[in-house]
Amino acid sequence: MSRTATHNTVAPAVRTEGLTVRYGAFQALSDVTVSLPAGQISGLIGPNGAGKTTLLNAISGFTSIAEGSVHVGHADLTALDARRRALAGVVRGFQTVRLLDRESVLTNVLIGTERLPQPSALAQFFGLPSQWRAGRRDTAAAAEVLDLLGLTGQAHRRVDELPFASRRLVEVARVLVSSPSVILLDEPAAGLDQEGRQELAAVLTRVHHNHPSTMVVVEHDVDLVKSLCSYVIALDSGAFLRDGTPAEVFGDRQVQLAYFGRAAGADA
Amino acid sequence: MGDLGQILVGGITTGSLYALFLLGVLIVFQVSKSINFAYGQVGMIAAFSAWFLYSEQGLPVPLALGVGVLLAVIVNSAIDYAAIRRIPEGRPGLDLVVTLGIFLLITAVMQQLIDANAHTFVSLGADSRAELGGVVVSLNDGIVVGLTVTIIVGAYLLLNRTSLGTSLRASAEDAGIAQAAGVNVRALRTATWAAAGVIAAIVAVLVASRLSVDAFYMTPFLIKAFIAGMIGGLDRFWLPLSVAVALGVYESLTVFILGASAGTPAVFLLIIVVLALVPKRFVNERNEVRA
Amino acid sequence: MTGATITRPRRSAQPPATGRGAGARRILTRVAVFAVIAAVPPLLFDDYWVFMSAQVLAFAVATLGLDILYGRTGQMSLAHASFMGVGAYTTYIVSSYGHGPAIQLGAVVVVALLAALVVAVPTLRLSGLRLALVTLAFGELLAWVIRETTDLTGGTQGASVDPIVIGTWDSSEPLHAYLIALVPAAIATLLAAHLGRTQLGRRMLAVRDTELAAESVGVAVARTKITAFLISAVYAGIAGWLYAAIVGFIAPPDFDLFASVYLFVAVVIGGAGTVLGAWLGAAYIVLVPELFTLAGQPNLYPIVGGALLAVVALLVPDGIVGLGRGLWRRVRGARGGQEGSR
Helix, strand or coil, X not given: CHXXXXXXXXXXXXXXXXXXXXXXXXXXXEEEEEEECCCCEEEEECCCCCCHHHHXXXXXXXXXXXXXXXXXXXXXXXXXXXXXXXXXXXXXXCCCCCCCCCCEHHHHHHHHHHHCCCCCHHHXXXXXXXXXXXXXXXXXXXXXXXHHCCCHHHCCCEHXXXXXXXXXXXXXXXXHCCCCCEEEEXXXXXXXXXXXXXXXXXXXXXXXXXXXXXXXXXXXXXXXXXXXXXXXXXXXXXXXXXXXXXXXXXXXXXXXXXXHXXXXXCCC | CHHHHHHHHHHHHHHHHXXXXXXXXXXXXXXXXXCCCCHHHHXXXXXXXXXXXXXXXXXXXXXXXXXXXXXXXXXXXXXXXXXXXXXXXXXXXXXXXXXXHHHHHHXXXXXXXXXXXXXXXXXXXXXXXXXXXCEEEEHHHHHHHHHHHHHHHHHHHHHHHCHHHHHHHHHHHCHHHHXXXXXCHHHHHHHHHHHHHHHHHHHHHHHHHHCCECCCCCHHHHHHXXXXXXXXXXXXXXXXXXXHHHXXXXXXXXXXXXXXXXXXXXHHHHHHHHHHHCCHHHHCCCXXXXX | CCCCCCCCCCCCCCCCCHHHHXXXXXXHHHHHHHHHHHHHHHHHCCHHHHHHHHHHHHHXXXXXXXXXXXXXXXXXXXXXXXXHHHHHHHHXXXXXXXXXXXXXXXXXXXXXXXXXXXXXXXXXXXXHHXXXXXXXXXXXXXXXXXXXXXXXXXXXXXXXXXXXXXXXXECCCXXXXXXXXXXXXXXXXXXXXXXXXXXXXXXXXXXXXXXXXXXXXXXXXHHHHHHHHHHHHHHHHHHHHHHHHHXXXXXXHHHCHHHHHHHHHXXXXXXXXXXXXXXXXXXXXXXXXXXXXXXXXXXXXXXXXXXXXXXXXXXXXXXXXXXXXXXXXXXXXXXXXXXXXX
């Protein structure tokens, strides 16, 4: 964990102002203004179609914004594309696991080191010393994350040979490997069994403890949100509903109506 | 002005052939989201075997042409059935690789079955000319433009004014939903590939009647039609077809102004310039992120 | 090659100490196998087959380049043979002014890069399909240039290229040609293998498999595609340089659309995305037509090539190498082993 000291930046707050996203006539997000507190793990909850993933897409630059703005710390990221937002420290995982299926776990995680300063294409191609140094640094970072997620034994397996739960973890590992200051995870626990969920929550808590970051987790499992998150934002039908501590939000009548009322059986 | 008029007539006729050919590419792309690189060779099969049948085997020309069209329909449907439908999920671009192999296979087989030489084809009215306002127009030009307009307008009406067209557009939009709504997606898809086979055969026969026929002659046509589709967008209708006609006119004009050999570099230059200048959003296929 | 600090898991978990040694040993084994195979033609073959082997070396540089573009980055070029032609004709023109191999090579690299920039920069900021179509047009353009500049290039009749002469070595001598070509082929192989261990190489894989994930971690997708195209064009140019020197005669059909398709067949059959597959493809592209000719059926080659491309792409998308790996994994799988990096 010594490497991480060099990337120890103060985690910034994430703020959206009047965010509106439209797909044709359908308004996926309407005028959403939320603040994700700096250095905390926030849970993003809401029934299906509430706009959770759209909000994540809008923050990470994967959907075009009709109105409003996205701020990270003091910087306005609204005009940046997804790649530049990643380089600025906003890295997200996908709900549908997006991996390089025919490559090894290690390769999939190493992709995530793109954010670290990489030598020029020529230096890499011809294997100049800067490439060796970067390679050693990246491999060490990957080893650390794989260890953290218990994937070390699978490092050289092809990801399409792994069970789904492990593939999920690889997706998370790719996000974590560069220690981004803003981490957005879209249902990282989907498809995991109860034990896997608890392990993942423990891992994320540990990661968060070791590398201060502003983490946002879209999650359905109320218990998981309560144990993992110190702050919760509830959305419904593309609009902001409520925010606060888990106890406040889950105790709110409106949230219970929107969320439990409809999804009581489906949220686990 | 007579010269220029002549050039324009030549350009519009060639452009019409590009457009008609592109129509076949467009309907296949929209219904099955794939590109058939062997499409030109499907047309070549029709024209080359028709030539072989009437000229070497003594069949009456209309019968030979009919057999040629039938062959094109069978081969095009077979490409979809035996290859395109079997492409595994998650391997984008494989349609191009597979049909590239089929392109090579068809070319080699036709060369082996018939020969590698160029042959003159039935003229289909290319000899009967008339002068209209100082411009010489052949019956063949008229047939080309007439057929192109008829088929394209027919296709447009079919797609937009009939329930069959609605089903087609629905399955192009989202095959899963269309299937659920009771549309027979597989049958529609087969019909589309068969129709595209007919179109390829018609274009190939018309091109052969204007130039000559051999195992390779459709490739430049394929390239031009693809280019027009690329500039205009494969998921649109009128724009790519207009670009195809414009490309034919542009080609004729450069040949007229700069000389007979200027056509190839002029077309290349056009693509590079258009692709460099046109805004990215305009020319990209739809790939919205719904992560 | 790299000091991989993660150990390759052996049958059971072993202490990390063996990791570096095992990696170095594996690389040494591969270099040794390469050296032994490379020594076979000069020691055992007659002049004609040494000449064919030298061509395999030249085509290996080409297939390695196409593999970087198609196998790793997932972009289709239908002008790879045209870029070989760019290299071959640049060699011919430069050597006709009396310049030696060093200047020839420099000119080939520069011209290939410039041509590739013109094709790739406007095209690759867009989708991959467009690259395939624009490269198609580029092939036509090259054929046109050669046809229109008969004085300079020999036109459709082709041109005799002077052999590469280095000291007492002369590439018109099959053995010398083989040894001269071995050096660039070995370097090209080494660099292509090393590419797989760099972030640049991983960017390419990410662009091939999932552009969204690539962007989400900060990969510049368009720039990665362009880089891959430039590298592949330089590889093709150098292959054309070697081809011109070894064969001594070049003509437009050597570099037309069909030649490009054959290169594609080679890469796909060998196994896209692997260095070994590119070499198998190069052997295929040189030796199989020769075998058909020896069997008195030269016309069968394109038929077999086309059928193989379609069938292999559909049924065995990872080619011979993928087939071999699958078998190997099954054999090892019975003993609980793992298969790893390429």
